[in-house]
Amino acid sequence: MSWWTRTIAIMVKEVRQLSRDRITFGMIVGIPLLQITLFGYAINTDVRNIGTGVVDLAGSSLSRMLIADIEQTQVVKFVRAYADLTALSDAIRRGDIKLGIYIPSDIERRSGDPQRNVAQLLVDGSDPTISSIAQRIVNMPLPSRAGSANTSAFASQSAAPTFSVRNYFNPERRSAVQIVPALIGVILTLTMVLFTAVAIVRERERGNFELLVTTPVRTVELMVGKIVPYIAIGMVQVSIVLLVGSLLFNVPIRGQVTDLYLASLLFVMASLGLGLTISTVAQSQFQAMQLTFFVFLPSILLSGFMFPFDGMPQAAQWVGSVLPLTHFIELIRGIMLRGAGVLELTTHVYALVAFFCVAMTIAMLRFVKRLD
């Protein structure tokens, strides 16, 4: 049982030190509060190749022409056809696609009436940029109407848009709804990675490490003892963001709260693993901080937090899919906004678990209980 004693001893020590370090302690609460307030605006950008599903009940030449026209804009990329509207909206909820195009069987008759929408556009409102992209498709002229629109500007202005829009999960298109869930991930990345990245380097710098390595404490005990307090802190931060998000910005939680915390737990662990790995590489606290930001920037840019993941170039997507934040954002948006369950998003769960295991293995292997 002495391994247990020693692990607990490390934990108790970490918590005590943390409670003495006023600035770090303040950061635990301060970073989430500051970020959530700062990021209270939307970030819109041009994007391409948004994964889109289609239900074509008409199957006519007009419907095919419409689909071809939409595809030509290169904004969307049709990934799958679905049988009916339910299948289409389920796919959006699972995160398989971001946009859905529903073409009713009476498209020919609708196209004759300039006051009616021809088809329906289903939008995943949990992603900040998708809504604005949808706007561009909505006003695309229908192939059969195009001719008349060209001859008479007046007619085209008075005509109803080609699509009627159904914005799922965020009908008011409020940016806070889209930003806040992902922001949990950004905040956790910054704080969790930074805290642990500094954890072992600091002991080395202050000379504590030299004493510690001559004691019977084992690598695993040291690592676990250092990680566990931060898991608890991570959960506190998640709660702060959720609380402020719902009080200040009215962000809904449509899925299970337990799923939400489970996803956050996995992500916190993955981030801590990454932090520990950094800690075994860095020679000083300053280096640890630099390395943290080296990871933090791509996390913000390539994870789908700022730009839709599907719209990024292939190479950027490869980099992005290695980052834990990418998978967490998929998870958290799915759970909070689309009401999906963790089990519907298993790919991302596995990705986080795998990341944690790999990071911890590297950290353990790199961590040597010697000075040379």
Add this chain to the structure above:
Amino acid sequence: MIATDTAPETSAIVARRLTRRFGSLLAVNNVNLSIPAARIYGFLGPNGSGKSTTIRLLCGLLEPSAGTVTVLGFDMPDEADELRQNIGYMTQRFSLYEDLSVAENLQFMARIYGLSRTQAKTKIAANVEQYRLGRLFKQRAGTLSGGQKQRLALASVTLHEPRLLLLDEPTSAVDPQSRRDFWDSLFTLAESGTTILVSTHFMDEAERCHRLAILDAGAVVAEGEPQALANDLKASVLEVSTTNPQQAREVLRQIAWVGSVTQLGNRLRVTVSRTRTDAPTEIQATLSDAGIASETRETRANLEDVFVAATARAQQADA
């Protein structure tokens, strides 16, 4: 009184041809050691002589480049994990947590050494008493004075009653009175069977060791009991009193058979080869030729003379 269970003749540490390189630097060079149990063994040497590196090699903090080490019967560095429960290591720099209180540091170390809650409580109480930490119990370690920090450090690394204590220049940041107290504590520990290895660059501390090794440039240049080392010195020591010690010093350094010249106020401490029986008269003659009046008498060799002679020899061999 000497014949206890832990027979002093048995060796706590045996090192054979111990060598450690850092790149091209030879920090420890072919060191052979046999350190007796339940005794205070000293490493005396200038900065950079390899004292710290040797201690780190002995407790598994560093791996040797060559040679073998057995510490308390454990082969190092392979059995370092098994050894760790049996040693206490005090670093040159204060290495406990400055942002934790005295009590919290002691509790932490007790648990790290695997003491049960009750064991920890008893042992902490005993060490707090012995090292006079009661009044400082709730104080943050970072606010303690040098001497207090050192008492805390010693109290911390002896909680698990280690069989071997490795102390790397423990008194370098401590006032003289605290040093005296500290050494009293070391003798108490040695009496109760603990082997103590202490490195220092203070002569008075080295003289208090049961046995010591003088290190220079990574090698052991002299080894033995302090008094024996002084007696065995292959040089006699002369004390030269003069009105012009500065000039006399320069003159004497020119003489080939003079070992070292150390100025002490208006006196010079001069070591000369033992074969030179008429050295006092020769020195006085040489000095009067240079127009310096002096008076010379023979005196007893001390550890500093041994140290100066031993390290000077190594430097000559170097050049």
